[in-house]
Amino acid sequence: MAKTEWYLEYEIQKNRPGLLGDISSLLGMLSINIVTINGVDEGRRGLLLLADNNAQITRLESILRTMDTINVTKIREPKLRDRLAIRHGRYIQRDADDKKTFRFIRDELGLLVDFMAELFKQEGHKLIGIRGMPRVGKTESIVASSVCANKKWLFVSSTLLKQTIRSQLIKDEYNENNIFILDGIVSTKSTNEKHWQLVREIMRMSSVKVIEHPDVFVQNSEYTMDDFDYFIELRNDPEEEITYELVQRNQFFQEHDFGGFDF
Missing domain, CATH: 3.40.50 (Rossmann fold)
Known part of the structure; x- marks a missing residue:
């Protein structure tokens, strides 16, 4: 089955050392690949992901929304503006x-x-x-x-x-x-x-x-x-x-x- 791309964007609520590492580890446990990552706005980070199925993304979203260190602002199939934000580091x-x-x-x-x-x-x-x-x-x-x-x-x-x-x-x-x-x-x-x-x-x-x-x-x-x-x-x-x-x-x-x- 072909992998599908997803765009994840979150706002940092509590910036602490190791936050990105925790999210990367979570993605690894769910077998979701990170294609690109970049800051897209002040205090926000965007990630372009590859997943095998929608169930992986549903599970990811449910876990991320329990974290008090971030606020998920977008999780969707990537639009043109999302891809450019990742590429240029701004929306x-x-x-x-x-x-x-x-x-x-x-x-x-x-x-x-x-x-x-x-x-x-x-x-x-x-x-x-x-x-x-x-x-x-x-x-x-x-x-x-x-x-x-x-x-x-x-x-x-x-x-x-x-x-x-x-x-x-x-x-x-x-x-x-x-x-x-x-x-x-x-x-x-x-x-x-x-x-x-x-x-x-x-x-x-x-x-x-x-x-x-x-x-x-x-x-x-x-x-x-x-x-x-x-x-x-x-x-x-x-x-x-x-x-x-x-x-x-x-x-x-x-x-x-x-x-x-x-x-």
Whole structure:
């Protein structure tokens, strides 16, 4: 019988020498293997386990809940956030009200790239919106994630190196394994109908699409927030407000080099 993976997370109530050893010994007695272990938050530890059957995990949980030195916070089949927490030693911050929204700061670019790469590896349609102020690292993170996922990326609209507004793809680019990247501001300010025909065509493809500035994109197109599967917010620091007031003062567009557009 194939072994199954489980994620165990506990909060340390009484930190004493030998606590981890006691838990490791308990896992050994129950014939449960430890794959990975790491601290995932202040005072919390996460373990990725391999068990032969569910009865082992049920027994483990009943014993752990009798211990006054720890408080079991999670014991379940591992989710993507669990695997990344184990790998990076910290949890991805998720919006309490909007479960689609995940928050990162610039110091967590490695975690962000890893997270998006895992999303990019999944097959089928996926629409991801990424919010952030200018030059925080949005586009670079998308490209790096594409590389990590071993996927080709295509700019449909962008300002990374120069202003890009595509109105057609060549035959080889119609590949559902590609990552299609759009800048919501560039696209919605474009009056090129062929560009919008291409956008609609790409949106119907069973592939991953990443849209920077999704709020602007939604405000100026037929698409809605409900069309998105994930929202990612990237800030320079946790207190930074993501705002489009700069747009009204034209500073945003100066940084993005929108030369020929009439705003």
